[in-house]
Amino acid sequence: MGFPDRIERTVELAHAPEKVWAALTTAEGLGAWFGNEAAIDLRPGGAARMRWNEEGFTAEMRVERVEKPAVFGFTWGIYGLPAGDPRRTYVEFTLEPAGAGTRLTVVESGFAQLPEDAYHKAYDGNTDGWAKELGELAAYLDAG
Amino acid sequence: MPDNAEAVAEQVFAALADPTRRAILAALASGGPATATDLAVDLPITRQAIAKHLALLAEAGLVRAEPGERRRVRYRLRSAPMQVAQQFLAALARDWDSALGALTDHLDRGAQGPPGRPARRAAEPHPANPGTPSDHGGDDEG
Numbered sequence: 001m002g003f004p005d006r007i008e009r010t011v012e013l014a015h016a017p018e019k020v021w022a023a024l025t026t027a028e029g030l031g032a033w034f035g036n037e038a039a040i041d042l043r044p045g046g047a048a049r050m051r052w053n054e055e056g057f058t059a060e061m062r063v064e065r066v067e068k069p070a071v072f073g074f075t076w077g078i079y080g081l082p083a084g085d086p087r088r089t090y091v092e093f094t095l096e097p098a099g100a101g102t103r104l105t106v107v108e109s110g111f112a113q114l115p116e117d118a119y120h121k122a123y124d125g126n127t128d129g130w131a132k133e134l135g136e137l138a139a140y141l142d143a144g
Numbered sequence: 145m146p147d148n149a150e151a152v153a154e155q156v157f158a159a160l161a162d163p164t165r166r167a168i169l170a171a172l173a174s175g176g177p178a179t180a181t182d183l184a185v186d187l188p189i190t191r192q193a194i195a196k197h198l199a200l201l202a203e204a205g206l207v208r209a210e211p212g213e214r215r216r217v218r219y220r221l222r223s224a225p226m227q228v229a230q231q232f233l234a235a236l237a238r239d240w241d242s243a244l245g246a247l248t249d250h251l252d253r254g255a256q257g258p259p260g261r262p263a264r265r266a267a268e269p270h271p272a273n274p275g276t277p278s279d280h281g282g283d284d285e286g
Binding site for chain 2 (some may be wrong): 005007009011014015019022023028029032033040064076087089104106108111
């Protein structure tokens with residue numbers, strides 16, 4: 001047992017990467033399978049939003065990585081933290097051709113952050129967590 | 145207070161498992177800092193029992209004792225440990241299994257089709273509805 005920092009799932013899809021890419025990165029696609037409505041500015045730093053009508057919940061995302069048709073990454077907030085809290089998780093989809101289809105891997109990471117940070121961030125409401133998060137993201141990107 | 149996230153989360157969950165302690169935390173959240181005597185007025189248990197629960201909550205870092213008037217100790221809610229626990233719940237609640245199932249259905253339907261929405265949409269990050277960890281895909285550790 002451990003404190004989970006990342007969730008990783010892989011699924012084999014019987015569709016070409018280009019088609020999967022469209023489902024992941026267009027408002028039409030995201031609004032069909034993920035949320036009920038979606039908007040996306042598909043470029044690093046671009047904003048994206050998804051809304052679940054039934055739950056009355058809107059997720060604000062920030063596009064981080066766009067490498068068509070292989071890698072799509074974004075960050076979004078952690079439910080339950082106050083609006084504007086700098087802590088976010090990073091979600092990355094990786095698409096690999098597999099025969100005529102696609103092997104799709106999703107990794108969401110950043111759930112377990114240093115508790116000292118969590119206390120300071122939660123308590124002082126400071127914003128250095130965001131810089132740290134981006135540093136981690138940059139390190140992650142460098143390592144990739 | 146414990147210094148690693150899992151221990152913090154464990155203490156929070158243990159603290160929240162007791163209805164009296166939940167009532168104490170709820171009273172502090174809605175009414176602000178209070179003494180054990182103040183809390184005993186509003187809750188159907190004795191001051192001594194409340195003091196015992198407050199000691200446990202203080203140990204978990206969920207309340208902080210601070211000096212009040214006439215040497216009476218007041219207790220103030222601290223949310224930081226709950227946010228650590230919240231991260232644990234958030235990791236469980238991100239339901240990628242349902243999301244990927246919905247994506248598969250969407251693509252199989254032809255990818256342009258409208259909205260035959262799946263009954264249960266995924267990845268609503270809602271801790272009250274934790275997803276079932278699946279046995280496929282990578283393990284969470286490492």
